[in-house]
Amino acid sequence: MLDLYASGAALGALVGVALLAATVRGSFLALVYPASAAAAVVLGIVDLHVLLGGGVATAHLPIGLPTIGLHLRLDALSAFFGLVVNGGVLAASLYGMGLDRAKEMTPRVEPLFALFVAAMNLVLLADDAYAFLFSWELMSLASWALVIARHTDPECRRAAHLYLVMAAIGTVALLFAFGGLAGQAGGYAFSTMRNQAPQPLIAALILLAALVGCGSKGGLIPLHAWLPLAHPAAPSHVSALMSGVMTKVAIYCFIRIAFDLLGSPAWWWALPPIVLGVLTAVLGLLYAVLDGDLKRVLAYSTIENVGVIFVALGLALAFRANGQDGAAAVAMAAALLHCLNHSWFKSLLFLGAGVVLHATGRRDLDGLGGLIHRMPRTAVFFLVGALAIAALPPLNGFVSEWLLFQAVMAAPELPQAALHFASPAIGAMLALAAALAAACFVRVYGTAFLGRPRSAEAATAHEAPLIQQVALGGLAVLCVLGGLLGSVLAWALGPVLAQTVGSALPGDGSGPTPLSLVAFDPERSIYDAPVIALFVLIASLATMLVVHRLSARRTRRGPAWDCGFPDPSPLTQYTASSFAQPLRRVYGTTAFAARETVDMPPPGDGRPARLTVVSVDYAWQAFYAVPARLLLRLSERLNALQFLSIRRYLGLMFAALVILLSIAALTT
Template identity: 55%
Template sequence: MALAAVLATMLGQLAVALLAIGLAGRGAWAGSVLYAASAAAGAIATLAALASLLAAPAPPETLILPFGLPWLGAHLRLDALAAFFLAVVNFGGAIAALYGIGYGAHEPSPRRVLPFFAAFLAAMNLVVLADDAFTFLLAWECMSLLSWALVMAHHHSAANRAAGHVYLTMAGFGTLALLLAFGLLAGPAGDYGFAAIRSAPLTPWLGGGALLLAVLGTGSKAGLVPLHVWLPLAHPAAPSHVSALMSGVMTKVALYGLIRILFDLLGPPPGWASMVLLAAGGATAVLGVLQALMQSELKRLLAYSTIENIGVICVGLGLAIAFQANGMTAASALAMTAALCHIANHALFKSLLFLGAGAVLTATGERDLERLGGLIHRMPQTSFLFLIGAVAIAALPPLNGFVSEWLTFQAVLLSPVLPHWGLKIMVPAVGGLLALATALAAACFVKAFGIAFLGRARSAAAATAQEVEPTRLVAMALLALACLLIGLLPGYVIDGLAPVTRDLLGAVMPAQPAAPWQPIVPVVASRSSYSGLLVFLFIGVSASLAALVIHRVASHAVRRAPAWDCGYPEPSPLAQYSAGSFAQPLRRVFGTSIFRAREQVTMPLPGDLRPARFALQMRDLVWEGLYLPLAAAIGYAAERLNALQFLTIRRYLGMVFLALVTLLLVLALWPSF
């Protein structure tokens, strides 16, 4: 039933895409109607998926459609895991489409966005529903190509074209790795149905190879270091609601692929896989957030922050494998629940933040934080909603980011019981990295919100910004509301995820108390517990009391006065604290080694009237150390091989001859023919 409903909404999205090809240019109304239809389809699919998730433990629904490979057909399956990801995908998609109603009016070339947008949503749904490797890869590649088309929507800028190029290359690499992974999984019999793959266990070597290839393939889409390079280029290049979709939702679809292969298709994953995921996750989290801190462009900052969160989720998945491989099923269910919970949460608040950044972009035309400022006066609602997103992503209670990161740390704290000595050392170290990343993320979003929305406007555009349309505010408000609700009532989410962990791990977290005010308990009540509602009430009451006391004791009136300027009256708003200056202490601590940051101050000679100059140099070591040499090697090889196109006929004959003789030699010398 739910599967049929989701399929119907996918057809609806495709119909919207087809209609959009013809109608999108006809005027603002057409775009609005189509975006509204897409949002409605997304909403229906979300409800269907949630209903299916809550109805579990019903048996999974399956369906075979008569297209795809002739002898295979397209197998679809809706189990608890798929239902959870469908809910995430379609909620994010519905909100992005709702936001698109307002956005579409400002889009100069709607035909380059709307058809691909709707088809992109359908493709992501199909990835989650696929139950054979062929359908999965087909949908995966459709998803990549459609999002590439969206990245290239504003292709007039050379930076966007470069981003599209890098994205296409990395997407091709990822699909290649997945193709090989499925090839290994299908085995010599070559049955690409997931049911057959599940029932046929692999040898440790083949399984390990498939596992590593799957991590590479899905990691390149999700943004695991060092495969993340395309993400901060491509996500900001797309229109903002598409950025929200790519960053908030598509990376989650990639993680779905990872979870599906690792926990479902491969059977119980081997213990060493946890080390791979833990190491990659820890490195990804810290490097992502440090890069985010260094950025001054809002959407780029958000994209790097996505990388950080993917790292956090991967650490959760790694912990789940580690506990499961050592027989600690309850702890493994906790880690998996934390990871899934963070997947949902990140989809919510990252979408919210990207939509907020899009609103700022529409209102001011500026992406650079150094040219924003003071927007809280001009766009109060957007500012408030962005603040909620920033607080949530900074993992402050009582919002949802705290819940999932707290659960992850609870799982980290269970690690001393692990019998494996390597994990015993590694997990606390990764936990330390995670704690560092979380703290830095808070600093990062203090910077993002503070520089963009507080202070005085740094440019004329920021000074004259106007609040965006109500539909966009509603879209953002819905996301903020979801953030708040999950933060206040995490127990229901944990219980809702129980069928998923039962399917994947055969274990569930302890049932959470039914009453909303009772705290959630990850392991046992004596160990740790947390009640978002109580924290929220405490914060609300104490803040109101403090405000009341201040206003009673100090003054009733609101006064507006010039900000204190340290006794140095400088009229230019550029003298304010800037994004670069906010990041400077952290850059000096971490950036000197990680980014090879070099600062250079050139002072004028005494009596010289020139201003002093400050130059900052930073390098991306992953890009320079891995990708540039790789590109250079490929270029060198291509240059050398190019000469083969211009040989003489006799040389070609000679090459055929040599190849033949070499093969015969191999045949003659092969020891056991």
């Protein structure tokens, strides 16, 4: 109970600061970030206490809808996601404290930032459908308003418009999901829903509605189109929150419905999240690897990570439906750890992109380059984030990836043919996604931070303010620690796993060393990050010592060799687009029907040669452009109804009456 009081006080204070900032403005705008940071710390401590202490805090307040009131509940699941949310909030707030009050703070952003933070925390606390949807909408609208903060930019307006439409569709879907869960009696409190299992058909519809609702917020293909537009359009620390944290709230919602409220699963529930997740993971990265805008690449990669998490959740559903709780715990642990890890490295990368944007004023990869020389610390932090998101050991991204692969390798043991024959395809697609993630972030880092500057702005970039470096550095340290101490994190997940799938990972001491991560049993597979990292460290130090002793230690700086023809112009470097060209030719021709045509003028003609690439976004065509066109055409047809004679209108009304009456007569 004390936990909820503390949370309530923190959230209340935060909303108070938001109101002050919105009304008084002035110096209160700058107060938002320290207040958010403090609130994040308080809320994080509460979450940690609930998660590790194993308690459940509940409250019932007589506000809200008269018949329901307001139910609040903080259990292991919401506490874990609270930690995810508030870690990201803390980093984003620290970054915000480095913003220039006079130039970079407006009443359009800062008050809404605090409101957005409070709304995300409220979603996690809500324990009835009304409170949940209210805070969910608050979260959507606050982030929408943050997207449209730069409303003079037509790109932002378009992004915000699409976001608003998709958020509305998502909320409607969730409305149906909760309606189905409440049943005919209309029990809107989660505790009532938990105790009544819906009919199988209804349950399936609820699951699909939840998938649409959460998928549209998380960016599951084909509901993703708004995300790569809206996330980059917001200020960078808000992008970090939207991408790193808000997508996790969507995943929380799916877990809450599918693993908590909906009762025991049927095996085929696993198929929609797995199929959509795999598709999202691969396509998201293909979009990312072909895009040239730093922040949009990050947003596309968020889509990929959400897809990976949904695959893990789908596997957890499949294992749980078959009573394989151990494997379900592995899949669930992969999903949860990936949520946590992604919130760290994606926030890190978005904040890093913000620093780059501030230092150079550019987001296009082909205009950056050589930032490692001008922004040495940011470059190190960004490198950690890039390697972590590429799922490379010994960083944190690989821990969840490893657990997920272990879960996939247990999938052939599932009795349903559809699932165990799908398992190699899932494994191969996830491996492709991992390899593409490495490609994507080598490309991003290689063009933005390495090489030579491609523009005057990049050549004169400056390092970020200290407090922003602290935010980036803290997240980078978390990425390293999370990679080394994955087994500790997996242990801390115990209560959440027990709550969602009723089992946990093998505990401490089951592996040969105390910090080794064991998925099933040590005979089967082990990932011992500390030992590997230690040996890599020892091996590199020993190599360094030996090589320096044996070799001529002379080093000379000279012009680049480049096969004997170095060109001083930085334009001769490989760009982000040229880096992506082989990938576009291999994958893009199928996925996006990408075609390139080269217009080479004949000798003697002075025109420049031209390379044109045309590609088709099938998802946009099929799910957005065509339906929108149909809708327009339909409304044009219906437009004719506005200009009828009164006789016709009366006839129509009479026909409607007859039809309704005959329906009533037939059904009763």
